[in-house]
Amino acid sequence: METLISSLSPQLNFAITHASDVSAARRAGQKLADALGFDDVKAGRLAIIITEAATNILKHAGEGTVAIMRTQSGVAMPGVDVVAIDNGPGIADLDFALRDGVSTAGTAGTGLGALRRQADEFDAWTRHGGGSAFFMRVWQGAAPPEPCGIEVGALCTPLAGEEESGDGWGVTCDLDGATLVGVDGLGHGPEAAKAAAGAIQALQKRPAARPAEVLQTAHELLRITRGAAMSVARIDYSGGDIRFAGIGNVAAVVFDGTARRALVSHNGIVGHNMRKVQEFTAPFPPGALCVLASDGIQTQWDIGAYPGLHVHAPALVAAVLMRDFIRRRDDAMVLVARRRTS
Numbered sequence: 001m002e003t004l005i006s007s008l009s010p011q012l013n014f015a016i017t018h019a020s021d022v023s024a025a026r027r028a029g030q031k032l033a034d035a036l037g038f039d040d041v042k043a044g045r046l047a048i049i050i051t052e053a054a055t056n057i058l059k060h061a062g063e064g065t066v067a068i069m070r071t072q073s074g075v076a077m078p079g080v081d082v083v084a085i086d087n088g089p090g091i092a093d094l095d096f097a098l099r100d101g102v103s104t105a106g107t108a109g110t111g112l113g114a115l116r117r118q119a120d121e122f123d124a125w126t127r128h129g130g131g132s133a134f135f136m137r138v139w140q141g142a143a144p145p146e147p148c149g150i151e152v153g154a155l156c157t158p159l160a161g162e163e164e165s166g167d168g169w170g171v172t173c174d175l176d177g178a179t180l181v182g183v184d185g186l187g188h189g190p191e192a193a194k195a196a197a198g199a200i201q202a203l204q205k206r207p208a209a210r211p212a213e214v215l216q217t218a219h220e221l222l223r224i225t226r227g228a229a230m231s232v233a234r235i236d237y238s239g240g241d242i243r244f245a246g247i248g249n250v251a252a253v254v255f256d257g258t259a260r261r262a263l264v265s266h267n268g269i270v271g272h273n274m275r276k277v278q279e280f281t282a283p284f285p286p287g288a289l290c291v292l293a294s295d296g297i298q299t300q301w302d303i304g305a306y307p308g309l310h311v312h313a314p315a316l317v318a319a320v321l322m323r324d325f326i327r328r329r330d331d332a333m334v335l336v337a338r339r340r341t342s
Contacts, residue, residue, distance in 0.1 A: 002207035003074035003147060006170035006200050007156045007333070011069040014054070017062075022054040025066045029080065032068060036078035038140055045118040046080055046138045052114045053084035053134055061088025061131065065323070067155060071137060072315065074148035074173050079120075079139040083155070085319040087131040094126050123313040125320070127306065133320055135313040146340075148173035149237055153315030154335040155322045157296075159188045166192020167294040167333035170200040172207035177235045179207060179214065180337055182250040182292030184229040186269065188331050195225040195271065203232075210234060211245035212277045215270060222271025230270045231292050233263075235284055235339060242284035247274050254282050255289045255303050257310055286341040289317065296332030298325040314338050 012032070014025040029050045033043040050066065057064035064086030071079035091097050097112050112134075116122045121137035135153075150173060158165035166185035171178060183199035185192030202218035209217075211232035218230055229248020236243065244252055246265030254261045261282055268274045284290070289303070289310055301321055303310050309317055314336035326332045 002172045002174045004170060004172050004204055004207065005072055005074060005152055007154065007165070007168040008197065008200060009070040011067055011156055013157055014066045014068070016054045016057045016064050016066055019058065022051060022058065025054050025068065026050045029068050029082070032070070032080055036070070036080065036140055042138060042140060046082075048118050049082055049115055049136045049138065052112070053082060053136070056112060057084060057086045057088075061086035064088070067319070071139070072152045072154060073146060075144045075146060077140055077144050079137055081315065082136045083133070083315050083319050085131065085133040085323050087323060090128045090130050091126040091132055092128055094124060098124070123316060125309055125312045125316050131323070133316045135315045148178060149340050150178045150235065151314050151338045151340060152336070153313055153318045154333070155315075155318045156331075156333045157322070157326070158331050160328070162189050162331070164190050164193040165331045165333070166196055167296060167331040168193075168196030168200055169292065169333055169335040170203045171335070171337065172203060174208055176208065177237050178337065179203060179209075180233040180235070180290060180292060180335060181214065182231045182252070182294065182333060182335050184248065184250050184294040184331070184333070186226045186228060191226050192331070195222055195228040198222045198225055199228055199230050199270065210279065211243055212279050215245055215247060215274070215277050218270050219274050225271055227269040227271035229295070231265060233290055233292070235290070235337070240283060240285055241281050242290060243279050243281050245277050245279045247277065249295045251293045251295075251297070251299055253291045254284060255291065255310060256283070256285065257287060260302060260304065284339060286339050288339050289314070290337045291317070291321070292335040293321065294331065294333040296327050296330040297321060297334055298327060301325045
């Protein structure tokens, strides 16, 4: 049975520049926890995580971003993911900073150790002089086993002044592999968002199909919309490869820990002008990353320039790329998927 994870689940983004932003993020997290049926203990843990992560940004970096969303996982149990990122001085000794009781600035939850202690899943990346990023996950109940053979992390943000993003993403996973979709609806705002939703619907209809077939399904569904750029990748576990096809400017890159390989898309608009669809195949061993990014993200990034980042949670990879390469004149989306090593 295929599992769908997508941008159709809302993501709440908070710019953290003032103490009132900490409160706003915490309230939003509490509201989401209530909607997902968290008990008081789990909801309280989530509140501590959001408060501590956002306060840490203010104390040590001055400003940053906190994203709160439903878990980007194939698990049916509800949960909440929190990603906090800043561009501050970084942390010289992360292991020491994460010890319980260590707080260099008197934050509310006795330091960064509270983030790791309160979360069911936790990861962090930092670079001296290059900021810090934290990923926390809280499940509604006991942490369940993950059914997907990939880990997923994605961030999506609309153009300033818009409430809906015309960029989107979707992932399906099954026993044989996983399919990734990145989409950029033409323009921005509600009409672009409709096109993006149509592309995700195509993935729902053809969750394990070849990329060219998913694109053809989307082409039919998007005829009544303004159209979109769209990239599709299918990961084959047994074959150890990734098959890709794209129309338009949703970039696709494979990174195996040493080499960066860009995958080729053809010109066109899905839904209106899709003359040529061609599939390409690349090796995709355990541990490899696939990154899909809309044109709201600059193209000259290189994960290799961030020591050790590629082995961390995909959500952290997405957050760092979003922070450093967002254009800020359009919607923006980054989807990162890593093949599990076991």
